[in-house]
Amino acid sequence: MADQQLVPWAHGATRLGDDLTRFALWAPDAKRVSVVFDDGEVLAMSAEADGWYVAESDCSAGTAYRYEIDGELQVPDPASRAQQSDVHSASVVVDHQSYPWRQAQWQGRPWHEAVIYEVHVGLMGGFEGVAKQLPRLAALGITAIELMPIAEFPGDRNWGYDGVLPYAPEHAYGTPDQLKALIDTAHGHGLMVILDVVYNHFGPDGNFLGQYAKGFFRHDKHTPWGDAIDFRRPQVREFFIGNALMWLFDYRFDGLRFDAVHAIEDPDFLQEMARRIRKATPSGRHIWLNLENEHNEAHLLQQGFDAQWNDDGHNALHVLLTGEHEAYYAEYAEDTTAKLARCLGEGFVYQGHTTTQGVARGEPSGHLHPSSFVLFLQNHDQIGNRAFGERLVQLCPEPALRAATTLLLASPMIPLMFMGDEWGASEPFQFFTSFHGELAEAVRNGRRAEFKAFNAFQDPHLREKIPDPNAPATFEASRPAFEDFAKHQRGPWVELYLHLLTLRRRELFHRLAGSRSLGVTVLGDKAVSAKWRLRDATVWQIDLNLGEQPVPAQLPFETYHLFDSRGPGAPLESSSVLPGYTALVSLIPADAPEAAHE
Numbered sequence: 001m002a003d004q005q006l007v008p009w010a011h012g013a014t015r016l017g018d019d020l021t022r023f024a025l026w027a028p029d030a031k032r033v034s035v036v037f038d039d040g041e042v043l044a045m046s047a048e049a050d051g052w053y054v055a056e057s058d059c060s061a062g063t064a065y066r067y068e069i070d071g072e073l074q075v076p077d078p079a080s081r082a083q084q085s086d087v088h089s090a091s092v093v094v095d096h097q098s099y100p101w102r103q104a105q106w107q108g109r110p111w112h113e114a115v116i117y118e119v120h121v122g123l124m125g126g127f128e129g130v131a132k133q134l135p136r137l138a139a140l141g142i143t144a145i146e147l148m149p150i151a152e153f154p155g156d157r158n159w160g161y162d163g164v165l166p167y168a169p170e171h172a173y174g175t176p177d178q179l180k181a182l183i184d185t186a187h188g189h190g191l192m193v194i195l196d197v198v199y200n201h202f203g204p205d206g207n208f209l210g211q212y213a214k215g216f217f218r219h220d221k222h223t224p225w226g227d228a229i230d231f232r233r234p235q236v237r238e239f240f241i242g243n244a245l246m247w248l249f250d251y252r253f254d255g256l257r258f259d260a261v262h263a264i265e266d267p268d269f270l271q272e273m274a275r276r277i278r279k280a281t282p283s284g285r286h287i288w289l290n291l292e293n294e295h296n297e298a299h300l301l302q303q304g305f306d307a308q309w310n311d312d313g314h315n316a317l318h319v320l321l322t323g324e325h326e327a328y329y330a331e332y333a334e335d336t337t338a339k340l341a342r343c344l345g346e347g348f349v350y351q352g353h354t355t356t357q358g359v360a361r362g363e364p365s366g367h368l369h370p371s372s373f374v375l376f377l378q379n380h381d382q383i384g385n386r387a388f389g390e391r392l393v394q395l396c397p398e399p400a401l402r403a404a405t406t407l408l409l410a411s412p413m414i415p416l417m418f419m420g421d422e423w424g425a426s427e428p429f430q431f432f433t434s435f436h437g438e439l440a441e442a443v444r445n446g447r448r449a450e451f452k453a454f455n456a457f458q459d460p461h462l463r464e465k466i467p468d469p470n471a472p473a474t475f476e477a478s479r480p481a482f483e484d485f486a487k488h489q490r491g492p493w494v495e496l497y498l499h500l501l502t503l504r505r506r507e508l509f510h511r512l513a514g515s516r517s518l519g520v521t522v523l524g525d526k527a528v529s530a531k532w533r534l535r536d537a538t539v540w541q542i543d544l545n546l547g548e549q550p551v552p553a554q555l556p557f558e559t560y561h562l563f564d565s566r567g568p569g570a571p572l573e574s575s576s577v578l579p580g581y582t583a584l585v586s587l588i589p590a591d592a593p594e595a596a597h598e
Contacts, residue, residue: 141501
């Protein structure tokens with residue numbers, strides 16, 4: 001399929017001038033469509049080829065409107081750029097050219113400098129609340145914030161993956177201009193901003209597409225959320241490609257994270273989208289495109305995408321830290337240390353290997369650069385999909401978590417952390433929504449039913465204690481104590497993050513381009529030694545022991561050691577023993593004997 005705009009109209013309300021707006025709706029199942037303005041004016045739309053309805057009006061930015069289908073059904077614009085309030089309210093015309101950018105010359109930063117901090121905007125107090133946290137995050141050494149999905153969803157509380165109006169920023173978080181101000185402010189602090197987008201499904205409340213554009217969906221293909229989106233249709237492709245371009249160029253996001261692309265039923269849509277984005281990007285500007293993809297399709301990371309969230313790495317580390325091995329962790333319960341070694345040396349653990357379900361998963365990934373993989377110990381999924389949303393500080397020994405955090409922040413892979421990790425936050429991150437009626441009841445019961453297979457939740461009375469996603473208290477309990485951060489500023493976790501991110505900026509940033517793995521050695525149960533050849537031929541080595549007992553090792557000369565997770569002054573008994581719960585980071589000069597060995 002040619003890499004060009006696939007349809008003659010841009011979806012939604014497009015500003016053509018100071019007082020002229022074009023409305024375009026793809027409604028192939030409608031017989032007639034009108035624009036109904038909040039002042040009562042009705043504007044008939046002309047029927048164009050291939051199911052399009054189009055009209056132009058002399059209305060200005062800020063005008064509220066709905067579409068009326070066949071004189072009966074009034075709906076918001078599926079490509080609404082803003083909503084008056086919720087998903088069921090009127091849509092609002094937005095002028096994306098009117099915001100006065102202060103950091104207009106910002107070009108972004110190279111991908112190998114990414115240190116990502118994932119946040120839920122609502123829990124941080126909306127767009128303005130996130131902006132207040134930016135100075136301390138930049139001072140800590142964070143270089144990018146990643147926003148969980150912000151597309152308009154039902155109610156005021158949601159993870160964001162139930163969005164139904166992908167073009168409209170969630171009204172409870174702020175206005176389009178407040179979102180732009182957040183991004184503008186971040187750029188002023190040298191921070192990139194990534195947005196998590198959901199192109200694999202729409203939420204269950206407020207999506208009317210099936211009533212006038214049934215062709216948006218495939219009724220022969222199904223996902224966990226219902227009928228699959230039909231990316232074979234050019235109008236559907238353009239809806240999502242136009243959305244990606246809007247976030248990147250109208251809002252000036254520095255990158256996108258594409259949620260669960262394994263649920264996108266189309267063989268080449270992702271490549272088409274990446275090509276369109278790259279073609280539209282001016283020379284010199286850095287834009288990052290990241291995937292979440294259970295299929296571990298390594299070829300996509302050479303076809304326009306920069307990196308993939310590495311669930312394999314997280315799952316192996318989580319099993320080693322906590323001993324948990326139920327549900328999806330069962331795939332990592334056997335030979336866990338060897339699986340971690342494969343991850344550190346080659347990227348994915350599953351590279352065509354057969355799962356316990358007898359299914360081959362993944363593609364070879366050892367040829368890819370370490371920065372093709374986003375590594376994490378926690379994120380919204382891995383905390384929030386637990387029944388009670390506990391964090392690792394409550395699930396494993398603190399010295400082991402310090403060692404794993406050292407690996408996370410010192411590895412040549414791209415590190416990602418979740419809000420609150422940097423001070424060892426103990427507040428949970430729970431699953432929350434703000435549905436009502438039968439849908440609320442279905443979500444509540446479904447959430448509790450998810451855990452029936454776990455041994456700990458065989459007792460139905462215990463399952464009843466799982467927090468109700470729709471209760472405001474569930475949302476409030478998930479809010480990290482940002483206002484109390486001052487008391488943690490010189491605490492042990494903050495000191496650990498500050499030291500390691502300073503080390504990463506000073507020693508790794510300028511050496512990461514062109515780096516490659518020199519292999520990983522299993523030292524013993526829960527212990528590995530990993531080496532990478534860096535750009536200047538030096539060797540970066542991490543010796544990791546997540547177990548309590550010491551293991552035999554061949555540690556580099558003490559003069560090469562840059563960091564010990566146990567803290568300054570912690571003694572090493574010998575160069576042939578790695579203590580328990582320890583991560584040791586070393587930089588070996590290119591002319592040293594250890595660096596010559598591969």
